[in-house]
Amino acid sequence: MENHSEGKDATPARGGRRRAGGGAEARRQKRRGGSVQQLKFITRRLAPFEVLSEEGLSLIEENAETILEEVGVNIVEDDETIALFKGAGADVQGERVRFPRGLLRSLIKTAPSEFVQHARNPERSVTIGGPNLVFAPVYGPPFYRTLDEGRRYATNDDFRNLVKLAYMSPALHHSGGTVCEPVDLPVNKRHLDMVFNHIKYSDKPFMGSVTQPERAADTVEMAKVLFGSDFVDQNCVLISLINVNSPLTYDSTMLGALKTYAKAGQACIVAPFILAGAMAPVTPAGVLAQTLAEGMVGMALTQIVRPGAPVVFGSFASSMSMQSGAPTFGTPEPALVLYGFTQLARRLGVPCRSGGSLCAAKVPDAQAASESAQTLLPSLLGGVNFVLHAAGWLEGGLASCPEKLVMDADQLGMMHTMSQGIDLTENGQAMEAIREVGPGSHFLGCQHTQANFETAFYRSAMADNNSFEQWEAEGSKDTFQRANERYKQLLAEYEAPPLDESLEEGLTEFITKKKQAMPDAFT
């Protein structure tokens, strides 16, 4: 069990009255059967795996500056942002904005290298940056797939189930954002339900809406109801995903949301979303230079709007089938981009987001698992700080899948163990055990094995390690089938974390008022 200091420097004014992790309350929860022994976010003890030398990194950084200076970016339909960049020293020609070498890197210096995102339960607050690693579930799919129903459009019920499953998964440190798109709700109002779901059905930190600046503002208002206005002004309680329209383009929707959050002192992830070969060159070094150029623009804007606002450098990079143009995942090229990207982020001095349990597979089969593992393990080894899509992603992000979520969450638990490296204490060395057992005997009953029985090895909730005969007697179930049973069991065991009635009423009141103020829209 991890037990890291979370480095929090403040306590929410209203939310988070109960500390579910210890003492009498934990025992009460345990009796109610609603307790989940959550894992604290990972603080890595392993040095990150690096693929680029100092020379290689400098080359890519210089290329990014060249892109910014010579090519620049388009800022589409956002005069305010263009004016802000002009004021900061950029060269503006219409919507094309170019940046003198070093300008953006210099502006980004005011961004914190790590920060706390507070949860309504302070035990669930996360530190983003430094040696820390936070796992959040899948984000964005319009479809939902289960073994029972196959694939269909996602609903708000599905959304709630995914939030509950993330809450029940100890190694998911974060509740995420659009865990699926609840397409049964009006487009212009669903953000209110989504944020409410995260607050009501989980006590982990969550993400804000970015589909319109006004929806971002609604999210901030709801956070103020939950945490109190003063607390929100001085602390990060929201993190939100700002994708760049690669190549080299920002639009007013995303920039509007970015500025709304940054002004409120809330965190943005500025993430070039790159399908290499379409939105960037096919080569990793090209993807990296473009990603750095694009990312610095959005990150610098947060600092112009509010110096010191928390911001995360993001990278979503996939390869592509050169035959069909379809995105491909779990391939070596995006992993190389990921390793290089984390190195660039560390040199920039900001937290980074990348990786996940990504796959192109349509069902949670071997392809899904290989591709996910080949993205997830680099996420850990490369030193990523925030991993979106860490669980539940299928089909290139088109479908959320509860079976995949519980399968992935099991893998995330393993990353906790891996991140801690090799224990070199006296107990870790186990010399007395070797002396005690000697040649030709076995260690099963020795004192050292008994003393380490509980914690010796990661215990998978998903792997079937039984004999062939027992596995066959139990129905020869594959992982998809076992995961189907497991997610249903978790939902059956789920109990909502306590939420003050007055807070819930305040949130409901805000939502009702907002919904009444406008007609439903479905496009």
Add this chain to the structure above:
Amino acid sequence: MENHSEGKDATPARGGRRRAGGGAEARRQKRRGGSVQQLKFITRRLAPFEVLSEEGLSLIEENAETILEEVGVNIVEDDETIALFKGAGADVQGERVRFPRGLLRSLIKTAPSEFVQHARNPERSVTIGGPNLVFAPVYGPPFYRTLDEGRRYATNDDFRNLVKLAYMSPALHHSGGTVCEPVDLPVNKRHLDMVFNHIKYSDKPFMGSVTQPERAADTVEMAKVLFGSDFVDQNCVLISLINVNSPLTYDSTMLGALKTYAKAGQACIVAPFILAGAMAPVTPAGVLAQTLAEGMVGMALTQIVRPGAPVVFGSFASSMSMQSGAPTFGTPEPALVLYGFTQLARRLGVPCRSGGSLCAAKVPDAQAASESAQTLLPSLLGGVNFVLHAAGWLEGGLASCPEKLVMDADQLGMMHTMSQGIDLTENGQAMEAIREVGPGSHFLGCQHTQANFETAFYRSAMADNNSFEQWEAEGSKDTFQRANERYKQLLAEYEAPPLDESLEEGLTEFITKKKQAMPDAFT
């Protein structure tokens, strides 16, 4: 396509007349439809991922010396070996042999840090050690599983099919050894058929029999028929797997095979086979110290028998279910052992073997794929030199599976790309492409994308990257089903690599004579 120098310093006297890789012969093969564009073994460009500091490594090395000095090993029913160790300076008390600190490490200094294992086709020869990585298929399972037949005992037909599939897999650089146990053949004669199968149905390097010293001697004799006696005496043409009876025990069977091969100048892999918690302590640092102590004993023996004989330090380490005692795979603890192990091997100055595509799963589903990936990727990143079980392993090594083999082989291809790191050439940087495309456009048709069309991304033979609709129209097949189709297609396309008739006759003659000399035995 890789095109490394293979560092070969000699050419077989008889085998390997044809170079399948290039020129007229390649064109002829291509016309016959029997050509496979093989990949050369990997020469890594990435520095290995390391989890132990100098201090940690020294601690484990000192612990290994303490184990050898204080506890020692049992050498069971092998007076010759005991006498050899006594002569080299060991302390002998009955079958217990203890070693003064530093003795074994000093003896191992004569072992080469890398060596070439010659194949009958010189294009297929592999260099084992240094930055090189060689993939070999699964070894040892008594069972065979396919989607069509389920699980049953393996036969010689299955063995041949697995050899053919390994031959047809470009990223399997090696034909392996007991790719399955052909239980339809007599126990005392099947080694002859197994070695013949490797020679006849593949032209990649292969492994020798170790189940009796006499069978090892038969393998060497067959190698002499194939390569010529003088060539075999001066070059490595066989590599064989010597497992230690952990903890701290060697028996006369394995030592007899080891000495037979070492005397013949052929390579042994000395591999403690450790299910942590049963054959070693439950902690990685304990497993590592014991593995080093055990491994050094066998490796030193090869050098006493024939200084300079090629030897590989092996480690097979799995975790265990503390509930059932069953071995578990793809867990973080064995990966940590693997990373530490490769560091210890590099300091010892010998090539190392570990890793694989290991799993406890009974079918090639998501569990199989996750577990395999979580072992395979560390095998690459940690810097392993020889990866046995790289393809085809199921059910904790109890079953070989052709579907799993083609799935794993696809992953091995990805490791080729990953191993080469990020291309920082002008083409890799792709600055002209970024300048050409600029903001808001796409890279699909640009010159750089077209120029790199063939090689831009790893092309998976197994992943389905089509749209959901297309995948559904094609039957909604999962990976297991697609792999079933693929392995059958590969077998249908298979053509044996050419083998001189006189060599085949010589081998058949030897085998017939040996078989006639003793009655069949089935136990």
